[in-house]
Amino acid sequence: MIPLVAVAHGSRDPRSAAAVRALVARIAAAAPDLDVRVAFLDLSEPLVTDVLRDLVSEGHRDAVVVPLLLGSAFHARVDLPALVAEVPGLRVTIADVLGTALSEVAFDRLAAVADVSDPGLGVVLAAVGSSRAAANEVVATLARRWQARHGFRAVAAFASAAKPDVPAAVAKLRARGARRIAVASWFLAPGLLPDRIAAQARAADPAVVLAEPLAGDPRVAELVLERYTTALAAATRSA
Template sequence: MAGVGVTTPAIGLSGAVEAARPGSGVPVVLVAHGSRDLRAAAATRALAGAVEAARPGTPVLPSWLDHTEPGPTEVLRGLAAAGHRTAVVVPLLLTAAYHRRVDVPAAVTAARQDAPELTVRVTDVLGPADGTVDAGLLAGLAGRLAETQPGPVDALVLAAAGTRDARARGSVGRVAAALADGFGVPCTVSYASAAPPTADVAVTRLRAAGAGRVAVVAYFLAPGLFHDSVVAAADRAGAVAVSGPLNDSPDLVELVLRRVDATDHR
């Protein structure tokens, strides 16, 4: 295989938000999965700050489903107590699996039991919505890989956290297919948990098939144990690079704002 140099693909952002336009004043609550790793919470707080800076006049509050306080129910109750009557919840999730289908709605329901006057709009997850892979998500992933300066690559591995939900795994596969189209090289999926293959197995298979230089694209929003395990596994298998998580990248900030704005039209 001939190596293809890694640069950020020219992915169009038709309909991209005007990030710096004044906000509506409707609070935005970001809901992250949560982790025992303190780096993950710091990344979520940084993203909240970046989104708030990009949309002046819009309060942006971080919350977590597990391990870190406050939870989304507590944040929503606090907003209602402060006099807000509307809030937008953004699940900081890359697949619409259990946490989006069960945990997030349960948190909203619990908040509204105490504050029935509060209207809560919940956005799509940040991964593919209605089968569509957001161009900003692809640009963010490509940008993180370009930061590693991997040189020419013959193939890519998209390394995700993992899920037992077949539909969620399908959405990860759509992102991998879109990356393959954007870079013009094969891209396969790996998982850090819950489903095979692991990153080292995926890299090894691609190299055995003739891909001399394989880079790993981390499909993570924040650092943590899963990303660390992907880095270690990919290094063992001879990957030329592993990208960092999206964190508070400008592309992710714009994607969050697009999800928020989309709820105005529902």
């Protein structure tokens, strides 16, 4: 079978790489006949270029790369294709990002720490943030969808590169009548930016509750395999 290379961003925080490795181990366990490898864009090892070069040296001619990314921003649209292009001799199909297919996972993480039926609840959906407005709007749209569907107040907030930040989001929720604040995670793994979100949230409201990142949920591994299968089928049709 054509190998699956699961590519995460990478982080200086070892908890992030550990969470990604655990996710990839679950993917491999769910598909024991599939060659599943972990790789990173930057800051953690092995780098995706090294993994792809290993595949070439082992005689592979094809690979499917699944980005372990929640948004279609710079890393997915520019960084990853550029790195793949650095490795000749391998036909690489890049699958779609994980994206809002994980919205129910994020909601269930939230529901594990907060009473989502509470009419006084205000929810901050916290994400990395991007210089690409369309990527930020996906998160904002998800927050509005949760608000319409579940009745609590909800706004998006970002750790960097976009507004509002968490303090501004909490203030907005308070102004709209929220009495209790919860932060939903739009992060795959723990790390420095989720820690920044948590610190800002606790400074804004010491009673805030914080949902866990998404990687530990088994549905994430299932989605990665689904992205692989879809990309492989598309590559076969176009061959």
